[in-house]
Amino acid sequence: xxxxxTLFAQLISFAIFVWFCKTYVWPPIISAMQxxxxxxxxxxxAAEKAGQDLEVAHQKIDAQLVEAKAQASQIxxxxxxxxxxxxxxxxxxxxxxxxxxxxxxxxxxxxxxNRAKEQLRAQVASLALIGAEKVLEASVDEAAHKDIVNKxxxxx
Amino acid sequence: MAGSNPSTQxxxxxxxxxxxxxxxxxGYVRDGxxxxxxxxxxxxxxxxxxxxxxxxIHLDTxxxxxxxxxxxxxxxxxxxxxxxxxxxxxxxxxxEMVVDFIDDNVKSIFHHKNDLVAPLALTVFVWVFLQNxxxxxxxxxxxxxxKLMGIHYMKVVPSTDVNATAGMAVGVFMLILYYSIKxxxxxxxxxxxxxxxxxxxxxxxxxxLEIVGLIAKPISLALRLFGNMYAGEMVFIIxxxxxxxLQWLLSVPWAIFxxxxxxxxAFIFAILTVVYLAMAYDHH
Numbered sequence: 001x002x003x004x005x006t007l008f009a010q011l012i013s014f015a016i017f018v019w020f021c022k023t024y025v026w027p028p029i030i031s032a033m034q035x036x037x038x039x040x041x042x043x044x045x046a047a048e049k050a051g052q053d054l055e056v057a058h059q060k061i062d063a064q065l066v067e068a069k070a071q072a073s074q075i076x077x078x079x080x081x082x083x084x085x086x087x088x089x090x091x092x093x094x095x096x097x098x099x100x101x102x103x104x105x106x107x108x109x110x111x112x113x114n115r116a117k118e119q120l121r122a123q124v125a126s127l128a129l130i131g132a133e134k135v136l137e138a139s140v141d142e143a144a145h146k147d148i149v150n151k152x153x154x155x156x
Numbered sequence: 157m158a159g160s161n162p163s164t165q166x167x168x169x170x171x172x173x174x175x176x177x178x179x180x181x182x183g184y185v186r187d188g189x190x191x192x193x194x195x196x197x198x199x200x201x202x203x204x205x206x207x208x209x210x211x212x213i214h215l216d217t218x219x220x221x222x223x224x225x226x227x228x229x230x231x232x233x234x235x236x237x238x239x240x241x242x243x244x245x246x247x248x249x250x251x252e253m254v255v256d257f258i259d260d261n262v263k264s265i266f267h268h269k270n271d272l273v274a275p276l277a278l279t280v281f282v283w284v285f286l287q288n289x290x291x292x293x294x295x296x297x298x299x300x301x302x303k304l305m306g307i308h309y310m311k312v313v314p315s316t317d318v319n320a321t322a323g324m325a326v327g328v329f330m331l332i333l334y335y336s337i338k339x340x341x342x343x344x345x346x347x348x349x350x351x352x353x354x355x356x357x358x359x360x361x362x363x364x365l366e367i368v369g370l371i372a373k374p375i376s377l378a379l380r381l382f383g384n385m386y387a388g389e390m391v392f393i394i395x396x397x398x399x400x401x402l403q404w405l406l407s408v409p410w411a412i413f414x415x416x417x418x419x420x421x422a423f424i425f426a427i428l429t430v431v432y433l434a435m436a437y438d439h440h
């Protein structure tokens with residue numbers, strides 16, 4: 001256990017190594033570690049914020065969904081109402097048209113009947129005249145008795 | 157065992173002798189010859205190394221400690237250069253783990269703003285650990301290799317040399333004095349030494365007590381590490397005196413236990429350094 005110059009030589013090399021470590025080793029390692037720590041913290045914060053944003057978005061989606069459902073049912077109601085209205089109108093129109101057609105047909109029929117009656121009447125008059133001629137064997141003066149026959153025909 | 161059956165005592169003392177380069181005084185009797193003038197030379201024996209006195213340097217201690225310190229600086233600087241805030245991998249992971257460990261400890265002990273203390277603690281921890289780690293290299297490997305290269309003494313564990321541990325401790329002591337005076341001023345520091353723990357009337361007693369306490373810091377730092385490593389090394393040397401087929405019975409358990417000791421001693425040196433510097437900053 002000799003104490004000698006080695007002690008001072010060791011002191012100097014110790015100082016050099018400490019200086020080297022302080023200058024070239026410690027600062028870059030510590031700053032890299034701190035930067036990484038900061039990045040991780042930022043990342044965690046961002047993740048948390050994203051989670052919160054997601055929550056908000058979910059709530060918004062839910063609200064919009066409810067609104068959309070309400071709108072849809074409203075539209076459906078209106079459509080149903082409109083459809084019923086259209087059906088009613090169509091029914092009304094159909095009834096009116098039917099009535100009109102019926103009336104027209106009625107009046108046609110009546111006209112036809114009247115016309116038939118007229119014809120019949122005319123024919124009956126001529127037939128009666130022919131019959132009477134046959135019965136009287138031309139003894140009847142057509143001009144003289146025409147009024148009588150016409151009266152007869154009119155009473156038919 | 158070393159060489160051609162040296163005695164046990166020779167073997168042990170050979171292993172505990174540093175490769176010493178120093179000045180032998182004029183008139184010194186060396187290998188039967190008397191030196192005419194003072195001469196710088198490599199010691200040929202433990203006795204010569206001791207006779208060189210203060211003007212000598214332990215080449216093996218210097219070589220291994222500087223080699224290991226350079227290894228620390230090189231590898232950590234490489235990791236520092238490559239350090240990014242991205243995902244760390246491999247050696248960078250390890251370096252960051254060590255740095256983070258030291259940083260946590262320093263932050264929990266030292267509460268002032270100072271950018272020297274943490275790198276200082278890192279250097280102390282890793283350097284002392286690497287020096288201690290040399291203890292786990294089987295005791296004869298490197299000395300025998302050196303002998304083949306013509307070097308007859310080789311002590312490979314720098315921390316078993318009290319000069320190495322005291323060198324670091326003196327460095328720490330100088331920092332203690334520097335920061336004490338910087339923080340409190342010369343007067344404040346002197347007052348701290350003189351006026352406590354007892355009131356002013358006991359000034360000489362206080363001064364004596366505080367100065368002993370102050371000096372005890374570097375001495376305890378140096379001797380604790382030196383004593384632990386020296387004793388551990390000694391046990392390894394004694395184990396290696398056993399027949400080679402029995403050595404593992406003791407050397408393996410001791411080596412495993414020693415892994416704990418070398419780490420613990422490196423940690424203690426680093427932490428005490430930080431504690432002492434924190435005390436230098438604090439006003440008592």
